[in-house]
Amino acid sequence: MSEELLAERQRTADRRDALVEVNGLKTYYEGGGLLSSTPVKAVDGVDFQIQHGETLGLVGESGCGKTTLGRTLVRLEEATDGEVLFDGEDITTFSGKTLKRWRRDAQIVFQDPESSLNDRMTVGEIIQEPLDVHDWPEFSVRVEGAGDRTVRVSGDGTPVEEDGTADIVVTLTGDSAQASVRDAIPLPDEQVSVSVDDAGDTVDVTVTVHVAKLRVRRAYVRQLLETVGLREEHFYRYPHQFSGGQRQRIGIARALALEPEFVVLDEPVSALDVSVQAKILNLLDDLQDEFGLTYLFIAHDLSVVRHICDRVAVMYLGHVMEIGDTEELFENPKNPYTYSLLSAIPDADPTVTRQRVTLRGTPPSPRDPPVGCPFSTRCPVKIRPEEYRDVDDGVWEGIELLREILRERERTDRSLGERARAALGMETRFSDIDEIRHEVFGDHDVPDEVRRHVEQAVEYVRDGDEARAREYMAEEFGSVCDEERPAHHPVSESGRTSFCHRHDAAYEEPEPVFDDLLANRSRSR
Numbered sequence: 001m002s003e004e005l006l007a008e009r010q011r012t013a014d015r016r017d018a019l020v021e022v023n024g025l026k027t028y029y030e031g032g033g034l035l036s037s038t039p040v041k042a043v044d045g046v047d048f049q050i051q052h053g054e055t056l057g058l059v060g061e062s063g064c065g066k067t068t069l070g071r072t073l074v075r076l077e078e079a080t081d082g083e084v085l086f087d088g089e090d091i092t093t094f095s096g097k098t099l100k101r102w103r104r105d106a107q108i109v110f111q112d113p114e115s116s117l118n119d120r121m122t123v124g125e126i127i128q129e130p131l132d133v134h135d136w137p138e139f140s141v142r143v144e145g146a147g148d149r150t151v152r153v154s155g156d157g158t159p160v161e162e163d164g165t166a167d168i169v170v171t172l173t174g175d176s177a178q179a180s181v182r183d184a185i186p187l188p189d190e191q192v193s194v195s196v197d198d199a200g201d202t203v204d205v206t207v208t209v210h211v212a213k214l215r216v217r218r219a220y221v222r223q224l225l226e227t228v229g230l231r232e233e234h235f236y237r238y239p240h241q242f243s244g245g246q247r248q249r250i251g252i253a254r255a256l257a258l259e260p261e262f263v264v265l266d267e268p269v270s271a272l273d274v275s276v277q278a279k280i281l282n283l284l285d286d287l288q289d290e291f292g293l294t295y296l297f298i299a300h301d302l303s304v305v306r307h308i309c310d311r312v313a314v315m316y317l318g319h320v321m322e323i324g325d326t327e328e329l330f331e332n333p334k335n336p337y338t339y340s341l342l343s344a345i346p347d348a349d350p351t352v353t354r355q356r357v358t359l360r361g362t363p364p365s366p367r368d369p370p371v372g373c374p375f376s377t378r379c380p381v382k383i384r385p386e387e388y389r390d391v392d393d394g395v396w397e398g399i400e401l402l403r404e405i406l407r408e409r410e411r412t413d414r415s416l417g418e419r420a421r422a423a424l425g426m427e428t429r430f431s432d433i434d435e436i437r438h439e440v441f442g443d444h445d446v447p448d449e450v451r452r453h454v455e456q457a458v459e460y461v462r463d464g465d466e467a468r469a470r471e472y473m474a475e476e477f478g479s480v481c482d483e484e485r486p487a488h489h490p491v492s493e494s495g496r497t498s499f500c501h502r503h504d505a506a507y508e509e510p511e512p513v514f515d516d517l518l519a520n521r522s523r524s525r
């Protein structure tokens with residue numbers, strides 16, 4: 001299938017009904033640390049959509065920006081650039097009353113139910129707090145049966161905006177009027193009285209609620225406790241009297257209190273025992289069906305993600321590397337980072353002896369990310385310059401490792417060289433460049449055309465010019481992966497995309513390159 005056709009299908013898939021649409025979103029943390037002038041680029045330009053009622057998983061190594069992204073979507077962090085459209089409106093521009101009103105629609109459940117609940121408040125108070133802040137319920141009123149007449153609402157009711165959900169529906173029939181309260185609100189219809197003054201062109205409707213809001217709120221909190229599998233009598237207890245799973249249920253009840261459309265679940269089960277995890281996941285699933293919720297599900301545990309997410313976004317160093325249908329992505333990852341991440345999961349079938357891709361080192365600092373592809377410093381199938389395509393994999397690995405050590409030495413103080421090498425998985429105690437070279441290339445038979453350039457770079461280091469050595473290595477061995485940001489290429493008919501230069505027609509796709517790499521490795525064992 002041609003790229004054009006795939007791109008067209010991608011656009012069609014995108015036109016489905018999105019609740020959340022993120023365009024070019026960046027969230028940087030300014031200041032702090034030694035390099036205070038350089039911001040931490042926690043989220044560095046991401047684009048994706050979440051459809052109504054969908055669960056989008058967000059995975060990636062620690063520190064890749066998942067939590068920051070989730071918090072930016074619910075405005076707990078301010079976006080540095082880009083937009084977050086929520087039902088078409090850019091929430092990054094909201095302020096004042098508009099922001100406060102919108103906050104009801106987007107909530108977050110935190111990872112750690114230990115620390116996310118205030119231990120000095122009762123469970124009832126914790127769940128009720130957002131209701132108090134928003135003076136819930138509003139007693140919004142819609143009047144039906146008024147025909148062409150102008151309706152004015154007063155008393156305890158406020159007229160509903162446009163076609164929003166009304167708490168109370170007043171139905172006018174002849175001279176009488178009847179109020180019916182929305183199911184979710186624990187307020188019997190008979191506790192609401194309505195008087196109508198029909199003056200021809202105008203109808204004045206006065207709504208009187210005979211129960212104090214606070215009582216309605218309390219009854220609602222009790223209802224919520226049951227919704228999340230707790231009991232009414234838990235209202236007056238304190239969080240420390242509950243188990244981890246129960247505390248997470250409290251956090252979920254609090255998040256649901258204002259009837260949001262969208263919930264960010266930030267590792268909601270990571271801190272829980274495995275037996276409890278399944279129960280909480282089932283609860284979240286049931287709640288999604290019952291309330292039509294849309295989720296962003298942040299997780300480390302890929303098997304959990306596979307189980308519950310419709311689509312998955314794989315993040316690395318502030319970027320979305322691959323995004324698409326969960327089953328497709330797990331079955332047949334297209335991006336080298338996804339491939340590497342998934343290869344780390346043990347296979348459920350012990351008879352399957354799958355080859356694993358072990359990633360070298362740790363991700364670069366988000367203060368100083370690579371200028372090209374964010375994964376370029378660790379990618380096992382990075383594009384090589386034409387003249388080095390046939391160089392032995394072990395030698396190439398040595399070149400990349402040497403480049404990484406030189407970069408790491410730039411970042412860390414020389415006296416911290418040990419730490420740099422430890423980060424790269426090297427157990428050596430030396431700091432001399434000749435020893436490093438020896439360690440990196442080991443017993444490999446390094447061809448002359450490579451040796452020559454490595455020697456030159458080593459010479460620059462000996463002369464104390466490490467910047468020159470880095471530049472020399474980059475000029476000689478660097479490729480498009482080091483120099484240019486990739487595009488998001490469509491990689492399947494369902495609209496999956498992958499952020500990798502290898503999908504350009506000029507290069508070989510990642511998959512066969514991985515196959516060759518792994519086959520060579522097993523041969524050399």
Ligand SMILES: Nc1ncnc2c1ncn2[C@@H]1O[C@H](COP(=O)(O)OP(=O)(O)OP(=O)(O)O)[C@@H](O)[C@H]1O
Nearest residue numbers: 029040042060061062063064065066067068069366
């Ligand atoms: N308030 C902050 N100030 C400065 N830097 C921050 C702040 N919060 C996070 N960071 C940095 O931003 C980057 C992304 O962090 P974030 O917590 O979003 O990643 P994550 O993928 O959620 O990690 P984890 O899986 O460990 O929770 C990290 O380098 C982190 O150190």
